[in-house]
Amino acid sequence: DAGVIQSPRHEVTEMGQEVTLRCKPISGHNSLFWYRQTMMRGLELLIYFNNNVPIDDSGMPEDRFSAKMPNASFSTLKIQPSEPRDSAVYFCASSSRGGTGELFFGEGSRLTVL
Amino acid sequence: AQSVTQLGSHVSVSEGALVLLRCNYSSSVPPYLFWYVQYPNQGLQLLLKYTSAATLVKGINGFEAEFKKSETSFHLTKPSAHMSDAAEYFCAVRTNSGYSTLTFGKGTMLLVSP
Numbered sequence: 001d002a003g004v005i006q007s008p009r010h011e012v013t014e015m016g017q018e019v020t021l022r023c024k025p026i027s028g029h030n031s032l033f034w035y036r037q038t039m040m041r042g043l044e045l046l047i048y049f050n051n052n053v054p055i056d057d058s059g060m061p062e063d064r065f066s067a068k069m070p071n072a073s074f075s076t077l078k079i080q081p082s083e084p085r086d087s088a089v090y091f092c093a094s095s096s097r098g099g100t101g102e103l104f105f106g107e108g109s110r111l112t113v114l
Numbered sequence: 115a116q117s118v119t120q121l122g123s124h125v126s127v128s129e130g131a132l133v134l135l136r137c138n139y140s141s142s143v144p145p146y147l148f149w150y151v152q153y154p155n156q157g158l159q160l161l162l163k164y165t166s167a168a169t170l171v172k173g174i175n176g177f178e179a180e181f182k183k184s185e186t187s188f189h190l191t192k193p194s195a196h197m198s199d200a201a202e203y204f205c206a207v208r209t210n211s212g213y214s215t216l217t218f219g220k221g222t223m224l225l226v227s228p
Contacts, residue, residue: 043218100165101208105157
């Protein structure tokens with residue numbers, strides 16, 4: 001079975017550029033989560049969706065960050081404009097309805113903003 | 115609010131020695147608890163989970179954890195460490211928000227020496 005698929009795996013960009021990270025959740029999962037991992041802050045929940053609807057985006061650090069889930073099989077996390085402090089690994093995870101809360105993680109997108 | 119605390123950002127053991135990684139939780143409701151492992155440049159992988167059934171939970175790769183309500187703990191153990199166990203380990207608690215969000219601890223890096 002295919003797991004959570006994220007792209008790109010690595011992104012290097014310059015400050016001020018727009019960055020788009022992509023995620024395909026596991027088929028049949030109805031919840032999708034975006035996490036950010038840094039050395040200083042650990043794993044932070046940015047936003048999560050249930051049935052394609054954003055439920056809680058209180059973890060999104062600034063208005064420069066936005067996330068969408070146009071359908072059950074695709075989500076994007078966009079940063080515009082990007083800043084060096086956005087450098088981190090961004091993880092997408094999904095889970096199924098009625099489960100025990102187990103999250104299935106993608107391999108992550110490592111973002112470096114110069 | 116639910117939270118977890120992992121004691122020790124780094125734990126060093128010799129190959130063949132007992133592994134003990136500590137996790138204490140705070141929860142206003144009976145918790146669902148999880149241990150995840152992260153190998154370098156990879157996503158998080160579920161090791162085991164506690165969902166109010168048996169208090170001693172067995173997971174993959176020979177790991178197990180015991181839920182102790184009186185101590186609010188969910189420590190992860192393995193009788194004999196292998197070099198391949200070197201990774202970062204995260205304890206997490208399900209946030210009882212009606213959706214399957216997880217709050218993660220800061221992580222513990224396990225170092226295994228020959």
